[in-house]
Amino acid sequence: MSDQTVTAPxxxxxxxxxxFRQFLGNRGATVGLVIVAVLVVTAAFAPWxxxxxxxxxxxxxxxxxxxxxxxxxxxxxxxxxFSRVVYGSRLTLMIAAIxxxxxxxxxxxxxxxxxxxGGWIERIVMRLVDVVFSFTETLIALAAxxxxxxxxxxxxIxxxxxxxxxxxxxxxxxxLVEKNKPYFEASVAAGAGHFRIVLLHILPNILPTMVVVAxxxxxxxxxxxxxxxxxxxxxxxxxPEWGWMLSAGRDYFSRAPWMMIAPGVAxxxxxxxxxxxxxxxxxxxxxxxxxxx
Amino acid sequence: MRRYLVxxxxxxxxxxxxxTIAVAMLIHIVPGDPVQIxxxxxxxxxxxxLEEIRTRLGLxxxxxxxxxxxxxxxxxGDFGQTIRGKQPVLDxxxxxxxxxxxxxxxxxVIAAVIGIxxxxxxxxxxxxxxxxxxxxxxxxxxxxxxxxxxLILLFVFAVNLAWLPVAGTDWRSLVLPAITLGVANAGIxxxxxxxxxxxxxxxxxxxxxxxxxxxxxxxxxxxxxxAGLIPVVTMLGLQFTYMLGGAIVVENVFAWNGxxxxxxxxIFQRDYxxxxGFILVFAVLVVTVSLLMDxxxxxxxxxxxxS
Numbered sequence: 001m002s003d004q005t006v007t008a009p010x011x012x013x014x015x016x017x018x019x020f021r022q023f024l025g026n027r028g029a030t031v032g033l034v035i036v037a038v039l040v041v042t043a044a045f046a047p048w049x050x051x052x053x054x055x056x057x058x059x060x061x062x063x064x065x066x067x068x069x070x071x072x073x074x075x076x077x078x079x080x081x082f083s084r085v086v087y088g089s090r091l092t093l094m095i096a097a098i099x100x101x102x103x104x105x106x107x108x109x110x111x112x113x114x115x116x117x118g119g120w121i122e123r124i125v126m127r128l129v130d131v132v133f134s135f136t137e138t139l140i141a142l143a144a145x146x147x148x149x150x151x152x153x154x155x156x157i158x159x160x161x162x163x164x165x166x167x168x169x170x171x172x173x174x175x176l177v178e179k180n181k182p183y184f185e186a187s188v189a190a191g192a193g194h195f196r197i198v199l200l201h202i203l204p205n206i207l208p209t210m211v212v213v214a215x216x217x218x219x220x221x222x223x224x225x226x227x228x229x230x231x232x233x234x235x236x237x238x239x240p241e242w243g244w245m246l247s248a249g250r251d252y253f254s255r256a257p258w259m260m261i262a263p264g265v266a267x268x269x270x271x272x273x274x275x276x277x278x279x280x281x282x283x284x285x286x287x288x289x290x291x292x293x
Numbered sequence: 294m295r296r297y298l299v300x301x302x303x304x305x306x307x308x309x310x311x312x313t314i315a316v317a318m319l320i321h322i323v324p325g326d327p328v329q330i331x332x333x334x335x336x337x338x339x340x341x342x343l344e345e346i347r348t349r350l351g352l353x354x355x356x357x358x359x360x361x362x363x364x365x366x367x368x369x370g371d372f373g374q375t376i377r378g379k380q381p382v383l384d385x386x387x388x389x390x391x392x393x394x395x396x397x398x399x400x401x402v403i404a405a406v407i408g409i410x411x412x413x414x415x416x417x418x419x420x421x422x423x424x425x426x427x428x429x430x431x432x433x434x435x436x437x438x439x440x441x442x443x444l445i446l447l448f449v450f451a452v453n454l455a456w457l458p459v460a461g462t463d464w465r466s467l468v469l470p471a472i473t474l475g476v477a478n479a480g481i482x483x484x485x486x487x488x489x490x491x492x493x494x495x496x497x498x499x500x501x502x503x504x505x506x507x508x509x510x511x512x513x514x515x516x517x518x519x520a521g522l523i524p525v526v527t528m529l530g531l532q533f534t535y536m537l538g539g540a541i542v543v544e545n546v547f548a549w550n551g552x553x554x555x556x557x558x559x560i561f562q563r564d565y566x567x568x569x570g571f572i573l574v575f576a577v578l579v580v581t582v583s584l585l586m587d588x589x590x591x592x593x594x595x596x597x598x599x600s
Contacts, residue, residue: 028432127307128311130304130308131307131308131311131312134308134534134579134580134583135534135538135575135576135579136534136535136537136538136539136579137538138538138539138541138542139538139541139572139575139576139579142541142556142557142560143315143319143568143572145560146319146559146560146568147319147322147323148324149324150560150561219436223438226438227438227439227440227542230438230440230542231542231545231557232557232561233557233560243438243440246438246440246441246444249444250444253444253447253448253452254448254452254453257448260441260444260445260448264438264441264444264445267438267441268433268436268437268438268441269436271436271437271438272432272433272436275432275435275436276432279432
């Protein structure tokens with residue numbers, strides 16, 4: 001951000017840019033944005049950043065401590081841990097995108113149906129969401145993996161299903177608000193069909209809220225998926241998935257503690273980044289929070 | 294009050310009932326032939342034996358009849374036998390349950406003490422460096438995967454310093470898993486306590502108390518802490534169910550013999566009767582805890598109690 005942008009006269013209409021500046025004024029949110037940006041850049045340029053192929057065995061001696069040639073050390077097969085962590089960022093972003101995408105798509109559909117239909121459909125649908133919500137994500141995810149079998153793909157589906165109620169509930173509440181707005185009544189009066197009203201009128205209006213909700217859900221999804229992989233129920237070897245790498249490092253615990261450091265720091269930093277980003281966004285959108293500062 | 298109770302109990306029963314349907318259907322959603330998958334590891338099972346198992350499990354009956362049979366058995370406390378070792382599923386789960394409950398309860402106490410103290414201090418010193426540092430610590434705590442924290446503690450205190458055992462069944466083996474789960478959840482409680490206390494600190498009655506010349510300690514304890522804790526206490530119930538979920542992972546890091554460790558083994562061995570039993574027992578546990586919390590809330594909050 002150059003000084004010019006900050007001092008330039010702000011048109012009254014640019015509420016969005018004002019919000020964005022408020023967001024940048026929040027130091028935590030900026031740190032979060034930087035962490036997430038670093039993660040995205042790492043994932044995008046992984047082949048250029050990583051000095052070795054993440055799967056190449058014997059890139060160095062086995063179980064060597066971090067050094068200049070192997071920044072994070074090597075694992076039991078002599079694979080370069082730095083390269084593995086770098087490539088792991090791709091998996092983490094993919095897991096986050098797919099798990100959150102599934103949760104968002106299913107949650108949105110259920111929330112729209114429940115909120116729009118009303119009556120007994122609403123009661124049944126939302127009651128079922130409550131049932132799923134009352135269990136912890138871990139249990140739902142475990143049950144889903146137990147049925148589908150352990151794999152990274154199934155872990156992403158499991159995390160998506162497990163976190164879905166969060167999205168369904170917020171979507172439902174947002175739809176109820178939209179139904180009270182004049183445009184809704186107008187479209188009903190104009191004789192628009194159900195599909196037209198839901199897809200062309202309600203959906204575009206609730207989508208921005210849901211996208212923000214999705215940012216808040218990313219860290220939960222990453223942690224849950226890493227947990228499944230750690231238990232051996234998600235990513236399978238030789239994948240450089242961070243949760244799985246931690247699990248593999250367990251066996252070399254006392255001989256090569258660095259095997260647990262790099263992937264652990266990577267997960268924690270990523271989740272921290274998304275949490276800070278989410279907090280920042282929430283603060284900008286919730287005026288009550290802002291007033292308190 | 295009575296209406297509230299009836300509603301809550303009905304909702305709890307409904308949840309358990311929906312779970313029994315899901316659990317009974319589990320075996321049908323599994324891709325492929327569950328019987329074949331379950332017995333794939335044990336060699337020398339003839340097609341006749343597989344057929345015999347199918348008949349025994351009732352898999353040749355129509356779905357509704359299977360569910361009726363399933364419910365009939367469950368209601369009599371018969372959760373079937375494990376595939377490996379042929380042990381009664383319910384006995385096995387009930388035997389492991391106290392370990393999980395113990396771990397979750399001790400962790401909850403640790404999380405509550407750390408979280409409330411941190412949150413309260415941060416709220417009281419709002420806007421200062423103390424507040425910022427405590428909240429950064431809390432956020433890092435929220436962001437750290439439990440299993441990683443567990444591995445680090447295990448490495449430092451059990452392997453390097455050898456102060457505590459790596460695994461076991463006595464109280465000394467409980468220390469590290471309980472700290473792991475407690476610390477990992479303290480962050481959320483600290484953040485909630487802080488915002489709840491800040492709300493209270495801004496209230497008129499606190500200013501009145503100050504104006505009356507009450508001692509600072511009295512104000513903070515009687516007016517702020519006790520009032521600000523109500524939402525925190527409600528949250529603790531929800532936290533306890535999260536602890537039970539988190540315990541599944543932490544038990545596996547520390548080889549703590551709770552139902553979570555059993556469940557993961559069951560998933561790997563595709564021991565479907567055990568998986569079904571685990572989900573049901575866990576569901577009943579979570580529902581009971583939520584129900585108890587709602588009842589406690591009803592007793593604590595006069596608005597609910599008197600309605």
